[in-house]
Amino acid sequence: MKTKSTMVSVGTQRLRVTVENPGAGQPLLLINGIGATGDLFDPFRQHFSDRETIAFDAPGVGGSPTPILPYSMRKLAGTVAGLVDELGHSRVDVLGLSWGGALAQEFAHRQPGMVRRLILTATMPGVTSVPGRPAAVATLMSPMRYYSPEYLKRVAPTLYGGAIRDNPELLDEHARQRAARPPSTVGYIHQLSAIQRWSSLPWLHRLPHRSLVLAGDDDPIVRLVNARILASRIPDARLHVVEGGGHLFLFTRAKELADIVADFLDSGASKAIRQL
Numbered sequence: 001m002k003t004k005s006t007m008v009s010v011g012t013q014r015l016r017v018t019v020e021n022p023g024a025g026q027p028l029l030l031i032n033g034i035g036a037t038g039d040l041f042d043p044f045r046q047h048f049s050d051r052e053t054i055a056f057d058a059p060g061v062g063g064s065p066t067p068i069l070p071y072s073m074r075k076l077a078g079t080v081a082g083l084v085d086e087l088g089h090s091r092v093d094v095l096g097l098s099w100g101g102a103l104a105q106e107f108a109h110r111q112p113g114m115v116r117r118l119i120l121t122a123t124m125p126g127v128t129s130v131p132g133r134p135a136a137v138a139t140l141m142s143p144m145r146y147y148s149p150e151y152l153k154r155v156a157p158t159l160y161g162g163a164i165r166d167n168p169e170l171l172d173e174h175a176r177q178r179a180a181r182p183p184s185t186v187g188y189i190h191q192l193s194a195i196q197r198w199s200s201l202p203w204l205h206r207l208p209h210r211s212l213v214l215a216g217d218d219d220p221i222v223r224l225v226n227a228r229i230l231a232s233r234i235p236d237a238r239l240h241v242v243e244g245g246g247h248l249f250l251f252t253r254a255k256e257l258a259d260i261v262a263d264f265l266d267s268g269a270s271k272a273i274r275q276l
Helices: 038-045 073-086 099-110 134-140 149-160 168-180 185-196 224-233 254-267
Strands: 003-010 013-020 028-031 053-056 092-097 115-121 210-216 237-242
Touching: 003 073, 013 038, 013 073, 028 038, 028 073, 028 099, 038 053, 038 168, 038 254, 073 099, 073 185, 092 099, 099 115, 099 185, 115 254, 134 149, 149 168, 210 224, 210 254, 224 237, 237 254
Parallel strands: 028 053, 028 092, 092 115, 115 210, 210 237
Antiparallel strands: 003 013, 013 053
């Protein structure tokens, strides 16, 4: 697996980007959750040796400088479009996780011709979503889990659910990676501000892309009903429910989910059964 890490300038914003297997197959753009770097996709993307995968640090996260002014999801979707263009691609598959799933929706909405297939993972339609469990939502308001691995391990069962609740050791490497490249406080606030002013519900029915919605049934942050809403509103969408899956099922069950995603991308239809 060949990895290329670089800084890419899109307008006035510079983004830290990692590209694995450059030039191989249809490129897959990975957009991570709030405060998380592209590196945290490593356990998942290692199963895509025959496909180029692209991940980046959002503005104010990891190696990407923090902008002075806050941004909207619409503006950030324009930055993503610029990044894809700078990397020499006209069209990519897109997988968005949690906060990154919201950005993936906005990108697909604003630039439909640049997206081939869309995968929405542990995510929701914005301010119109059914809220997560209060304790999990309250913990999300602070980036402290990125600065202290000990704090992360303490709150992880409540925050992430699923396998993490019973097997906290699954979080060890993940915690080290989070602490290695934490978001700036201002960068984290920018991300919170952007999603708190955003909703996809008014236009989801206009998304033309074949889409796969992945959701865990034990996710304290994003309740399963939100995935059902996404899959029911996007015309060509399928829902796959990960039984026992918490918010981080893409990482704790990386090989299983990579196989599902690869099948969806390669065959044009996932093995998922529509569950509405």
